[in-house]
Amino acid sequence: MGQEYALEWLDQMVNELDPQRTKPENLDNDQSIAIVDKAAKEEKRLIRLFKHFVFQEQKNRQIRKSVNHYLSASLNLMRIASDNLNRLPTQADNFRLALQSVFSCLSEVSAFIVQRYKNLVDRDTPLNMVSIDSQKHDLRNLENRDIMKNNPGLSELVIRSFSDIFVDHRAGEITMRKLDYWASVSHAVTHSIDLLEMPEAFDHLEMVLIERNFNSPLFVKYLTSKFSDILKHSCNSSQDTQKLALLQKIFNQIPVMKDIIFDNHFDDLSLTINAWFIEEIDFQSKSCSAEMTRVDVQPSKTGKNYERKTSDKIMCNLTVDQLSLFLKAADLSNIISARSLSAVFQSVAPHLSTPHREDISHSSLRVKSYTVEERDKSLLIETMTRLMEQIKDL
Template sequence: MGHEYAFDWLDQMVHELDPQRTEPERLDNYQSIAIVEKAASEKKRLILLFKQFVFREQKTRQIRNSVNHYLSAAVSLMKIANNNLNQIPTKANNFRLALESVFSCLSEVSAFIVNRYRSHVDRDISLNLVNITPDAHDLRTLGNRDAMKSNLKLSKLVTEAFSDIFSDHRGGEITMRKLDYWVSVSHAVTYPNGLLEMTTPFEQLELIMIERNFNSPLFVKYLVSKFSEGIANSEDPSSRVQALTFLQKTFNQIPVMKDIIFNNQFEDLTLTINSWFIQEINFHSERSGTVFSDLGEQTQKASKKYERKTSDKVLCNLTVDQLSIFFKAADLSNIISARSLSAIFQSVAPYLSTPHRTDISHSSLRVKSYSVEERDKSLLIDIMTRLTEQIRDL
């Protein structure tokens, strides 16, 4: 697309059709119709432009950068337009019609970009205002499927989690990551894998959600309740330990899909559930007075999975804020890759220290990555510039 800004007219209209900067009632019928017709024409022009877009950009990275540049621009403009729509006086119908046509154009063009270049879209960019409907993977319409019918309690929990995002809008921003997640769940419910049905003591829907890292706190509570009920009939602590180890072994044998997670702000489901198993097994082991040497060794290793001595760590002369920016940028540019940015932080945090922080938690890195300070960005850019010069001198 060269240096052309494809949204020039739409950008202009969004800012001109601001009820705080003009008098909405003064926009006449002729002006309104002209804007509506122009918006319809712009939609056709932009969709055609983005259809040809992939042939103009030769490198995948260039395509990805341009796709996200325009999608981010469209989302920003839609937010402004949506805010303006909420401030239009009741009687300014022409003004409202004109701005709605501009907003609709942005939403439909954005939806085209998302659908056309799905694999290039930033996984966490907000799609709330984009004209995307979840009809093709709406779990609320799949209640008659065997997986859903056989476990009504979990079916309700899963359906409500879906509705929180796509219907009630209580589950945060709609993103491509979330969209792909629920497409995967819907497909698994519609076309179940027969091999999963053989894994007892888990039901089909449970297996589907464990396989897809459904790390919702409500699902964790559901599983913990299920496991607790599973050992309730065990008469003594020793038999409860045996029952728990069987459940843990079976749980860990369920394959977990790579690069998929319900909410990347929570720990992986496997980590959370195994932590619960470790605590429960230790508790009942102490009550029974039985020594489980192999189990003790395994639980000790698991509980210390993310612990490292300071002497084993790499001292990094950056602040935690700067480290979070560095790894976030490396993830976005695909220099490093993992299931999620949170997974990257979990992997690297135990091995790093700073002059001011001996122990760095992955949660602190994650939190810092949400609110990037300009000063930290500038300092990190200076450091990377020195690094670039060092590489040239090698």
């Protein structure tokens, strides 16, 4: 598109049709009809232009940048136009008709960009104002499927999570990430088949959601409650530990689809559930050890358990503050990548120790990352300078 700003006329109209700048009653019938006709022509022109847009750019990165630039500009103009419409007095029919035609043009153009360049649109761009058909992915229409009827409690949870986003609009903005997510879930439910090697611990709907990283806190609570119920009637801590370890193994053997997540504001489902397993197994193991201590009066060998627990840890000659700062900087500079910085801390913490801290918790790393001391910055920069010199000598 060169230097042309394709939305120039629409931008001009949104600014001119501002009831705080232009008196609504001053727009006569002929002026209103002229704007309506122009908006209809502009809609056809822009859609025709965006149909061939991909052929006018040289590189995918440029195409992606331009697509998101025009989508963002269009959505911003729609928000302004919507606010202007809400501020109009009741006796402003000509003004309202003209502004609605401009808003409609922007809406259709935005919807076309989203549909045409779906794979290029920023996955977290708010799309609430875009006309998007979510009916074909509506989980409410699939509640009579066998996969849903076989687990009515979880089915209700899933339908409610879908409705909170697309029906009741209580769960934040609609984004391409959420659209793609529910399209995948809907497709899996619609085309579900009986799995010959279904693990006994999980039913088909649970498998679909685990595979698709359904990291909703409600699903986390559902799974942990399910696992706890399995142990509820047991009085043997040793057997409980084995059951939990087996459940964890089965859970981790379920393949998780790449680059899909229910909500990227939360940690991955696997991280959260595995953290629960670790804590619960540790609790059960300690309970089992306490029972054995009461029976076995032989003196225990001090230090052995801890040595086994930490024997494979890596000693890092940084403080926890400096380690947190290093990981945060590595994440921000994309040297390492995960769903979130918290996910990085959870993955790394169990495998590291420092000269002063044999056990490092991911929560302490996370807390330290919020407040950075200048002294830690300086010491870490000195360490990185030595590392740089070492790399040069290799």
